[in-house]
Amino acid sequence: MxxxxxxxxxxxxxxxxxxxxxxxxxxxxxxxxxxxxxxxxxxxxxxxxxxxxxxxxxxxxxxxxxxxxxxxxxxxxxxxxIACVYQELNIIKLLSITDNIFINKMIRKKNSRFLDYNTMHKKAHEVMLSLGQDVDEKKPCGNFGMGIMQMVEIAKAVLIDxxxxxxxxxxxxxxxxxxxxxxxxxxxxxxxxxxxxxxxxxxxxxxxxxxxxxxxxxxxxxxxxxxxxxxxxxxxxxxxGRTLDNQYPKIKVKRGQEALKVENLNSTGVLRDISFTAYHGEILGISGLVGAGRTETCQAIFGAFPIDGGNIYIDGRNVVIKSPKDAVKNRIALLTEDRKGQGLVLSLGIDTNLILANLKIFKKGPWLNKNKIKEIGSKNVDDFKIKTPGLKTVVGQLSGGNQQKVVIGKWINTDADIFIFDEPTRGIDVGAKVEVYNIMNKLVAQGKCVIMVSSELPEILGMSDRVIIMREGKIMGEVDRDTEKFSQENIMKAAWGGKI
Known part of the structure; x- marks a missing residue:
């Protein structure tokens, strides 16, 4: 052997x-x-x-x-x-667990062109059970959560030994x-x-x-x-290749005036009376368990998630935001948690992606100003340390951390005042994380407002000035960095429904 x-x-x-x-x-x-x-x-x-x-x-x-x-x-x-379970799962949600497990290797009845679903269902159930999942293999994968779908991918690997x-x-x-x-x-x-x-x-x-x-x-x-x-x-x-003396390089900035105020934001079955205030010169963290409504809250503020009622104020003005276009006009930026599906056009170059959120500043008459695109794009690459052979490199060829920096650069180019970062460091390494944190620091130092959603408690505690905690579409509590309640224990307690 x-x-x-x-x-x-x-x-x-x-x-x-x-x-x-x-x-x-x-x-x-x-x-x-x-x-x-x-x-x-x-x-x-x-x-x-x-x-x-x-x-x-x-x-x-x-x-x-x-x-x-x-x-x-x-x-x-x-x-x-050799088998691989990729970060982006290769699952067809409309097909059953059995169909997904046996895709491209369907079992046919003996001497027949018809599929032997009895055998495939039995094998699919057995392999899922061996992975600790007693599920109905005949149901579509889309009926299940990410954990089950990942087990389906692992089941494919197990079946090929x-x-x-x-x-x-x-x-x-x-x-x-x-x-x-x-x-x-x-x-x-x-x-x-x-x-x-x-x-x-x-x-x-x-x-x-x-x-x-x-x-x-x-x-x-x-x-x-x-x-x-x-x-x-x-x-x-x-x-x-170097030490990172501070994985969370938090800076203290004097808090400014109210930047964003949300009152009684509601969405049937998802959000319930969401109210909070965020200020210029601070990082407001939003914490909570998966499914707590954090992303939906961010998308609602950005006009990308339907709401039934509530008010949004920016710098004290009551504004109506019905679409992302309205949000951008009001100088709000949203870095989505799904950078590949919603934040980037993977088939286009870095230069094109960097201008997509604010085309008007790159125009010269009716045409795009290629010199300005190159000038600002080169500055973005230098400022955010994007590793790339050139501005024309297709974004889909970049690593996850460099893709995230392109998303950040795209929104920086809108000159927004309120930046909503939804899981900004998901899937990127510790070195790139520190670079993202430093970008946040630079924004708050400029008097911008940063709202950060994160599932990583050390990140929430390391970078936030205040934290609001959500559970099942409601705000359960708020803790300030300068108080004794600012702890992992209190945040988790509120996330599970307890009082702090």
Whole structure:
């Protein structure tokens, strides 16, 4: 038996203008949970795509169970026993769990062109049950939450007897209970001898789950070691090539006048009498469990979610916001939690995405001013440290952190006064997070108002001046940074329905 279930030796992958992987080596043992971490743009996604046959390496070798492999397509990788659960799940919500599990590998009745659904339903139920999910496999996937849909993706890997399952940011869209279930499933797969490559930006998950961890930087292997030999500081230094003395570089700014006031915002079955005030020169955090109504509140203020009643005041003026266009006119910016689906046009270049929220300032008569687009775009790239070969680079080719910086740049170019950041650091590394926090600091220092929705309590506590806590569409409480109530315990207590 080979020492490693999968081994990469000196793999290099080039794209026009960039070397994504440079002499990258990786060894994964049978039945181990192997963490993979690195800044956005470090080459993790390219490494995954080389391992799964989406990209072919320009140089280097891949071995599975000691045998050299050449993957010309994803099917070749699957045939060798490598499967991947991507961050963006490959689920067709209208189809049943069974259909999704057996898609492209349907079982037919013997000597017939008809599908053998009895067998497929039975196998689908058995594999989901083995993953701790007693669900009706005949129901559409869209009837279930993200946790179940992720288990369906894992079930696909189990059914092909995968030797290695790659999990790419698997907890990024899951609630607390779903994360616990996922971790239990990962441990169960390990006990069965399946190797897991666990890609995550959340350091606490790596320490909780992994046996070993590999750090990448700039497309290269930096270190592989037992997780017991690592700590936060060592991992961060290896990732970014420097220490991050303050992961939450909070600055104190004198609070200004009222910027935004919301009174009795209602939406049937979703929001109930939402009232709060946000000020110039502060970061107002919005905390709560998944499904608490945080995103819907932000979208309602931005005119992107229907409301039944309530009032919105900006700088003391009662305003009517019925659409995002109205919100932009009133100098409100919303960075959505779904940057790929709602924040960017992935098929267009960086330069085009950076101007989409405010085309009028880039016009010269009836035409777009190409010189101004280039000038401001170049400034955005420099200011926000966007790693890219050039302004024309298609945004879909950028890493998650760099995509997020493009979204921020797009809204900075509107000269908004109120910035709503919905999960601004989801799926980006600690180095990029600090850069996003510094952008927030710069905005409040300029007297802007920042509202930040986050599911990460350390982030809420680290960057907020005040925090409002939501549960089931209601505001349950508010805590101020300068009071003794400003604690993780109080925020969680309110999020679960208790009084603080």
């Amino acid at each position: 080979a020492d490693y279930v999968v081994e990469l030796k000196n793999v290099t992958k080039r794209f026009p203008g960039v070397v994504a992987l440079q002499n990258m080596s990786l060894q994964i043992k049978p039945g181990e949970i192997h963490g993979l971490i690195g800044e956005n743009g470090a080459g993790k996604s390219t490494l995954i795509k080389v391992l799964t046959g989406v990209h072919q390496a320009d140089e280097g070798e891949i071995f599975v169970d000691g045998a050299k492999q050449i993957f010309k397509s994803p099917n070749d990788a699957k045939a060798a026993g 995968a030797k290695l399952i790659i999990m790419d940011e698997p907890t990024s869209s899951l609630g607390e209970k779903e994360v616990e279930q996922l971790m239990a499933t990962v441990r169960m797969l390990k006990e069965k001898g399946v190797a897991i490559l666990f890609v995550s930006h959340k350091l606490e998950e790596l320490f909780e789950l992994c046996d070993r961890v590999t750090v990448m930087r700039d497309g290269e292997h930096i270190i592989t070691d037992d997780i017991t030999n690592m700590d936060n500081d060592k991992l961060i230094t290896a990732m970014v």
